[in-house]
Amino acid sequence: MxxxxxxxALISMPAVLIYSLFVIYPLISAFxxxxxxxxxxxxxxxxxxxxxxxxxxxxxxxxxxxxxxxLIVFFSxxxxxxxLLLANFIVRIRTQRIRSITQVVLFFPQILPLAASGIAxxxxxxxxxxxxxxxxxxxxxxIAQPWLAGFSTALPAVGIIGAWVLTGFCAVLLxxxxxxxxxxxxxxxRIDGANWWNEFRNVTIPGLRQEISVLIxxxxxxxxxxxxxxxxxTLGGPGSSTLVPGISIYRLAFTQSAVxxxxxxxxxxxxxxxxxxxxxxxxxxxxxx
Amino acid sequence: xxxxxxxxIIGRTLLxxxxxxxxxxxxxxxxxxxxxADTTPLGLSWPKHPQWSNYKEAISGGHxxxxxxxxIFIVLLVVPITLLFATMAGYAIGKMKIRGHSALFxxxxxxxxxxxxSLIVPLYYQVDRLxxxxxxxxxxxxxxxxxxxxxxxxxxxxxxRIPSEISEAAKVDGASEFQEFxxxxxxxAIPSVSALAVIIFIWTWNQFILGVVLIDDPLKRTVAGAxxxxxxxxxxxxxxxxxxxxxxxxxSLILFLIFQRKFISSLLQGAIKA
Numbered sequence: 001m002x003x004x005x006x007x008x009a010l011i012s013m014p015a016v017l018i019y020s021l022f023v024i025y026p027l028i029s030a031f032x033x034x035x036x037x038x039x040x041x042x043x044x045x046x047x048x049x050x051x052x053x054x055x056x057x058x059x060x061x062x063x064x065x066x067x068x069x070x071l072i073v074f075f076s077x078x079x080x081x082x083x084l085l086l087a088n089f090i091v092r093i094r095t096q097r098i099r100s101i102t103q104v105v106l107f108f109p110q111i112l113p114l115a116a117s118g119i120a121x122x123x124x125x126x127x128x129x130x131x132x133x134x135x136x137x138x139x140x141x142x143i144a145q146p147w148l149a150g151f152s153t154a155l156p157a158v159g160i161i162g163a164w165v166l167t168g169f170c171a172v173l174l175x176x177x178x179x180x181x182x183x184x185x186x187x188x189x190r191i192d193g194a195n196w197w198n199e200f201r202n203v204t205i206p207g208l209r210q211e212i213s214v215l216i217x218x219x220x221x222x223x224x225x226x227x228x229x230x231x232x233x234t235l236g237g238p239g240s241s242t243l244v245p246g247i248s249i250y251r252l253a254f255t256q257s258a259v260x261x262x263x264x265x266x267x268x269x270x271x272x273x274x275x276x277x278x279x280x281x282x283x284x285x286x287x288x289x
Numbered sequence: 290x291x292x293x294x295x296x297x298i299i300g301r302t303l304l305x306x307x308x309x310x311x312x313x314x315x316x317x318x319x320x321x322x323x324x325x326a327d328t329t330p331l332g333l334s335w336p337k338h339p340q341w342s343n344y345k346e347a348i349s350g351g352h353x354x355x356x357x358x359x360x361i362f363i364v365l366l367v368v369p370i371t372l373l374f375a376t377m378a379g380y381a382i383g384k385m386k387i388r389g390h391s392a393l394f395x396x397x398x399x400x401x402x403x404x405x406x407s408l409i410v411p412l413y414y415q416v417d418r419l420x421x422x423x424x425x426x427x428x429x430x431x432x433x434x435x436x437x438x439x440x441x442x443x444x445x446x447x448x449x450r451i452p453s454e455i456s457e458a459a460k461v462d463g464a465s466e467f468q469e470f471x472x473x474x475x476x477x478a479i480p481s482v483s484a485l486a487v488i489i490f491i492w493t494w495n496q497f498i499l500g501v502v503l504i505d506d507p508l509k510r511t512v513a514g515a516x517x518x519x520x521x522x523x524x525x526x527x528x529x530x531x532x533x534x535x536x537x538x539x540x541s542l543i544l545f546l547i548f549q550r551k552f553i554s555s556l557l558q559g560a561i562k563a
Contacts, residue, residue: 007385008390011381012377012387012393015378018430018434019438023437024404026408026412027400029414030407030411033410040414057357082307086304086307089303103553106308107314107552109311109494111541111556112540113495113537114496116534119530119534120314122315123321123531129317130317130333164311167307169556172557173557184342196296199464214469218551218560227497227498227514246404249406253409254413259414262410263411266406269404270402277402
């Protein structure tokens with residue numbers, strides 16, 4: 001047994017080493033930096049929790065947090081809602097071939113780099129892009145505009161990109177979940193005279209609790225760390241209307257040389273993610289029992 | 290499930306709308322990519338004189354060959370090393386249950402929810418001190434490390450599912466720990482490892498933020514990170530940006546179409562386990 005412990009420790013070593021060196025160590029550094037005033041080159045000056053206080057006093061950084069919370073609506077709520085609806089119809093497709101083609105198409109945004117989706121959509125939203133072309137075609141020329149450039153339209157526009165990426169993923173995952181639900185539950189519901197809405201509410205949704213809690217977790221993390229899409233579409237603009245924590249951290253550290261503040265924001269983002277997902281995990285674990 | 294006619298009509302209509310909504314951005318990009326490079330195209334139009342030469346221009350001007358080489362280089366390092374390290378640690382934690390295995394597992398779990406954004410600043414200075422900044426290794430090491438929590442989680446779950454009777458039988462037959470691993474656990478692990486390989490491949494290939502921060506030269510990043518290069522190079526020409534973005538997504542698209550089942554089931558499993 002002793003020899004086994006040694007052997008086991010030995011084969012765990014590479015993973016422990018690289019993880020300590022490139023995740024745990026930087027994490028500790030981030031925390032250390034976050035307590036200092038540092039421009040990245042000169043002396044680090046210890047200032048305690050000042051950076052954290054400064055985050056909440058800066059309207060721009062507060063906006064960045066608010067935006068990422070608003071994006072949860074687009075990244076989580078829409079995809080899960082529409083995903084449920086679509087999944088419900090996907091499992092009703094009788095022809096196996098059509099069903100699998102539908103799933104493959106809906107799933108495919110998931111394998112694209114988010115940056116590529118961002119580029120595709122910046123073209124959709126452009127002055128001559130498809131969305132405005134469509135609006136002009138149906139006589140709504142008045143509201144045609146460059147969507148990513150407007151202060152009030154940019155954030156929803158970016159959010160829709162997230163919804164586009166995640167809806168199909170949610171639909172396919174939920175469809176797999178539905179097909180695992182005991183079909184006698186559906187028969188019983190039909191005998192009781194349930195219409196599809198009743199059936200959906202009383203059989204499908206309860207049967208998908210685990211899948212739904214997984215999706216809330218995954219999509220919320222995606223919303224809070226939406227660097228890629230924003231970087232290629234708006235870089236946080238116009239103004240700070242689409243600023244999110246990832247972009248703020250990047251700008252603070254690498255264009256404004258506020259490395260301490262950027263690190264503090266990084267730590268704060270980590271805490272926000274934990275605060276968002278721990279209750280979901282806790283709730284879903286408890287209700288499983 | 291009995292389906293009435295009205296449900297069928299509503300369902301079909303919704304699914305068709307969803308499918309159109311999903312493919313539209315890509316179709317629109319495709320139609321734009323065939324317009325003359327110096328024009329501003331319309332959202333979706335049938336190109337009268339399709340300019341396939343845009344693709345030629347994007348491949349040479351966009352250094353696509355160089356880019357693919359760089360991406361493949363990074364993937365070939367990250368994927369096998371991640372699989373190897375995670376399988377070994379997962380085996381020690383989930384199968385051998387070495388002393389302190391729960392503590393070790395918890396240590397790795399700590400990293401599971403850290404957003405990459407939170408670590409880019411310290412990683413930048415660390416990689417700089419190691420003189421790796423602007424080389425591919427600047428993202429290879431951090432990526433392997435950042436994939437460790439998920440991958441170990443995944444492999445541990447696999448080894449926990451293997452009934453312990455199997456190893457006991459091997460011990461009775463006098464197999465050493467190594468023989469047991471080599472003859473019994475390696476073949477059994479193939480499906481889990483290959484699913485993990487698909488996930489790690491996609492995550493590496495599509496990795497963006499680490500490349501943008503740690504490697505100045507976009508041509509040394511993975512393809513996703515290189516998209517900014519096209520934006521910089523061709524910002525004035527939508528047809529050329531579209532052509533290059535489409536070229537960039539083609540390899541993963543082809544792989545996806547060939548291995549669609551494996552991809553979908555791996556990524557779904559990945560989500561559930563995470």
